[in-house]
Amino acid sequence: MGLFSGLLGNAGVANPAELNKDYSNxxxxxxxxxxxxxxxxxxxxxxxxxxxxxNKQGLTGKKVEYMSVAYKSVSRFSIETAGHFDLxxxxxxxxxxxxxxxITRNFNKQVNIYxxxxxxxxxxxx
Numbered sequence: 001m002g003l004f005s006g007l008l009g010n011a012g013v014a015n016p017a018e019l020n021k022d023y024s025n026x027x028x029x030x031x032x033x034x035x036x037x038x039x040x041x042x043x044x045x046x047x048x049x050x051x052x053x054x055n056k057q058g059l060t061g062k063k064v065e066y067m068s069v070a071y072k073s074v075s076r077f078s079i080e081t082a083g084h085f086d087l088x089x090x091x092x093x094x095x096x097x098x099x100x101x102x103i104t105r106n107f108n109k110q111v112n113i114y115x116x117x118x119x120x121x122x123x124x125x126x
Contacts, residue, residue: 071123089113
């Protein structure tokens with residue numbers, strides 16, 4: 001991921017081996033990381049059981065919020081593809097009972113937004 005894209009808030013695909021090394025302590029028995037994305041210091045992970053959003057806070061990034069979202073609590077989601085002149089594609093996720101999206105993330109063109117859509121579809125609709 002380029003620095004320019006990161007500063008603009010666009011996420012890029014993260015290395016799965018690196019994610020497993022850094023975040024295996026968050027996984028439950030039988031849970032595996034399927035795909036992940038990095039947004040400067042933050043990480044967005046899809047496992048076979050849930051979404052894990054990691055938000056590093058403050059100047060040093062030592063304070064970290066780990067948010068888990070069970071796929072069954074996702075009521076709907078949308079993707080918006082990047083156009084010719086757009087730098088990013090957008091993902092929006094609504095949690096049950098909410099009228100506006102709880103989670104919104106922008107992804108750079110390195111991310112195949114359709115692959116992301118397939119992962120969500122498999123878990124939310126399956």
